[in-house]
Amino acid sequence: MLELVDISKRFKKIEAVKSLNMFIEQGEIVGLLGPNGAGKSTAISILSTLIEPTQGDVRFLKESVIKKPAPLRKAIGVVPQEIALYPQLSTEENLLFFGRIYRLKGSKLKQRVNEILELIGLTEKRKALVDSFSGGMKRRLNIGVAMLHNPQILIMDEPTVGIDPQSRSYILETVKRLNKEHQMTVVYTSHYMEEVDYLCDRIYIMDQGNLIASGTKEEIKQILSSENTISIQADRWNSKFIAQLKGHESITKVHVEGDEITLITPKEVNLFSEIISMTEEYGIALRSLHVKSPTLEDVFLHLTGRALRD
Amino acid sequence: MKGILLARVREFIRNPFTFLLFTGMSIVFAWVISSMNVGGGGGGLPVPVYVEEEADSYQSSLEQQEAFQFYPVDKETLEAELREGEADTGVILYENRFDILVGVESPNAGLIQQTVQKVYTTDIQETLIGDAADAAGMEADQAVSAYKETLSDGTFDLTVNSFSGEESWKYDDNVHRIGGFALFFAIYTIAYGVVKILTEKRMGVWDRIILSPVKKSEMYIANLLYSFIEGYLQILIIFSVFYFWRGITFNDQMIEILLMLIPYALAIVAMSILITALVKNVEQFNAAISIITVSLAMIGGAFWPLEIVSNPVLLFLAKLNPIKYGLDIIQGAAVYGYSFTELLQPISILTLMAVLFTGIGIHLMEKRHI
Numbered sequence: 001m002l003e004l005v006d007i008s009k010r011f012k013k014i015e016a017v018k019s020l021n022m023f024i025e026q027g028e029i030v031g032l033l034g035p036n037g038a039g040k041s042t043a044i045s046i047l048s049t050l051i052e053p054t055q056g057d058v059r060f061l062k063e064s065v066i067k068k069p070a071p072l073r074k075a076i077g078v079v080p081q082e083i084a085l086y087p088q089l090s091t092e093e094n095l096l097f098f099g100r101i102y103r104l105k106g107s108k109l110k111q112r113v114n115e116i117l118e119l120i121g122l123t124e125k126r127k128a129l130v131d132s133f134s135g136g137m138k139r140r141l142n143i144g145v146a147m148l149h150n151p152q153i154l155i156m157d158e159p160t161v162g163i164d165p166q167s168r169s170y171i172l173e174t175v176k177r178l179n180k181e182h183q184m185t186v187v188y189t190s191h192y193m194e195e196v197d198y199l200c201d202r203i204y205i206m207d208q209g210n211l212i213a214s215g216t217k218e219e220i221k222q223i224l225s226s227e228n229t230i231s232i233q234a235d236r237w238n239s240k241f242i243a244q245l246k247g248h249e250s251i252t253k254v255h256v257e258g259d260e261i262t263l264i265t266p267k268e269v270n271l272f273s274e275i276i277s278m279t280e281e282y283g284i285a286l287r288s289l290h291v292k293s294p295t296l297e298d299v300f301l302h303l304t305g306r307a308l309r310d
Numbered sequence: 311m312k313g314i315l316l317a318r319v320r321e322f323i324r325n326p327f328t329f330l331l332f333t334g335m336s337i338v339f340a341w342v343i344s345s346m347n348v349g350g351g352g353g354g355l356p357v358p359v360y361v362e363e364e365a366d367s368y369q370s371s372l373e374q375q376e377a378f379q380f381y382p383v384d385k386e387t388l389e390a391e392l393r394e395g396e397a398d399t400g401v402i403l404y405e406n407r408f409d410i411l412v413g414v415e416s417p418n419a420g421l422i423q424q425t426v427q428k429v430y431t432t433d434i435q436e437t438l439i440g441d442a443a444d445a446a447g448m449e450a451d452q453a454v455s456a457y458k459e460t461l462s463d464g465t466f467d468l469t470v471n472s473f474s475g476e477e478s479w480k481y482d483d484n485v486h487r488i489g490g491f492a493l494f495f496a497i498y499t500i501a502y503g504v505v506k507i508l509t510e511k512r513m514g515v516w517d518r519i520i521l522s523p524v525k526k527s528e529m530y531i532a533n534l535l536y537s538f539i540e541g542y543l544q545i546l547i548i549f550s551v552f553y554f555w556r557g558i559t560f561n562d563q564m565i566e567i568l569l570m571l572i573p574y575a576l577a578i579v580a581m582s583i584l585i586t587a588l589v590k591n592v593e594q595f596n597a598a599i600s601i602i603t604v605s606l607a608m609i610g611g612a613f614w615p616l617e618i619v620s621n622p623v624l625l626f627l628a629k630l631n632p633i634k635y636g637l638d639i640i641q642g643a644a645v646y647g648y649s650f651t652e653l654l655q656p657i658s659i660l661t662l663m664a665v666l667f668t669g670i671g672i673h674l675m676e677k678r679h680i
Contacts, residue, residue, distance in 0.1 A: 086321060
């Protein structure tokens with residue numbers, strides 16, 4: 001349905017996206033995962049025809065849309081990372097304004113505005129000024145505006161940044177519902193692994209402009225099928241202990257985050273007894289030690305040596 | 311396009327404070343400064359005068375003087391105004407002499423004395439000539455007229471040149487202050503309207519509209535048209551306030567002046583889009599617009615008449631300045647009574663600026679992906 005073919009984008013000296021290939025089929029939720037600065041927003045801007053790639057092609061229904069973007073623009077609704085709304089206007093006025101620019105009129109426009117208000121749960125706030133909204137309510141309206149013209153594909157660029165857990169959950173459920181009930185195709189970018197894990201059928205993982213992995217969740221997690229992810233938790237760490245872990249010949253990756261250390265090791269190696277004796281040697285009060293099911297975060301750690309939020 | 315304009319109008323209704331602030335400031339500045347210079351109206355520095363009986367003829371002669379505005383008061387008021395510092399200098403007129411009362415030492419006292427002295431001398435001379443003519447059996451009025459005619463012919467031929475031709479330089483302080491401040495503050499209103507394009511681009515609203523069926527040209531036109539209307543409305547309000555409230559007639563050419571100022575407002579819209587295209591963010595724009603606007607006002611003659619400037623560099627820079635041409639239109643029509651055809655030059659230059667700056671500004675903005 002929608003394809004990025006060997007896309008690269010260079011801004012002066014920075015190559016934001018390098019040879020990216022991506023496809024999106026009708027009715028699926030595709031996740032674009034990566035840390036800040038990975039090139040996700042640039043890829044999304046190219047996908048939605050807002051910027052032209054330095055190289056490569058964007059195809060919608062097998063037709064190139066770089067020079068003729070109108071058919072794709074008609075089919076997509078874009079939820080930008082920024083709150084792209086008029087803060088001095090009310091919820092309803094914002095929806096009416098953006099509806100009108102999509103040539104919706106009269107009773108059809110009013111009906112659509114009511115449907116969107118219902119969908120995003122802001123019916124009771126229709127007369128309230130956007131300026132008075134919480135971050136979560138603004139994000140919900142930001143999504144609602146992109147839905148006004150009933151697009152086939154919803155492109156969402158980090159739609160849950162900086163909001164409370166309840167609003168995040170509401171947004172995730174809304175996206176899920178749109179996909180299930182309205183068969184809406186969704187492209188969802190995030191640096192929150194759990195969001196992508198929860199929502200998406202297929203995932204593309206980007207880092208520093210490169211596509212480093214792609215496939216279904218299961219396929220991606222298979223990358224770690226020959227390895228174990230070991231989690232160690234303790235109250236505090238000893239730098240010599242961490243150094244010894246990093247220097248261990250059977251440990252391929254070590255990541256320390258707060259009171260947890262994550263290790264990637266070959267499946268055939270059992271390090272449990274060795275780790276326990278090391279904690280005793282360095283006087284570390286161990287709280288837990290277990291093998292985890294691999295997560296997308298672990299895959300990213302395995303592929304880049306860094307955590308998604310680093 | 312209609313939708314964008316409506317949204318901007320709604321935003322304006324919700325938050326008209328910037329517009330009201332700049333409109334109010336223009337009115338207050340023009341009013342306060344004009345009042346400081348001209349008193350209750352008319353021209354010149356206000357000077358209170360107490361007139362004794364038999365000295366009425368001197369008072370009417372003094373009221374015709376342009377440099378000072380002599381206004382009649384009773385003796386107590388005169389003394390009170392001097393005592394309380396409301397007036398620097400006062401005058402008491404008697405039948406054959408006058409007193410100058412100085413409350414605060416100022417260079418004006420000497421000038422006032424000279425002016426009053428001249429009125430007395432002229433009147434006494436004319437009386438003496440009339441008396442002499444009577445004594446000689448001639449018509450007194452004819453003798454005085456012949457004397458005045460000879461005086462007006464002058465001893466020497468004098469040629470005076472001004473920027474606008476052979477006429478001497480005329481100046482109306484009220485018109486200049488109102489025009490100067492109206493044009494100066496309109497720049498802020500227009501510029502803060504145009505910069506919303508930059509704000510909307512940063513917010514992502516612009517991208518949303520780009521993805522809709524609305525054409526980019528419609529987006530620019532709607533935003534620029536709105537900024538023009540806002541700035542022009544401000545100029546219109548300021549002129550109307552002074553016309554209806556302060557009775558300043560602008561030589562009965564207010565409507566013509568306002569129509570001829572349309573290219574000025576367009577040129578400022580165009581200049582703002584050019585500045586918007588050259589900066590990277592709103593903070594830079596705010597800093598740039600403050601510096602540029604004040605410089606334009608000083609160089610363009612918004613605060614003082616350009617006729618008192620002699621530096622050739624400043625005069626050259628003034629020629630690149632829209633405020634100068636805006637003021638040329640206002641002064642030309644309100645002070646010199648020029649028609650549209652005679653003011654075609656400043657109108658054309660402003661129109662050219664509008665076209666040129668808009669073209670370069672939008673081109674740069676698109677090229678730089680601001």
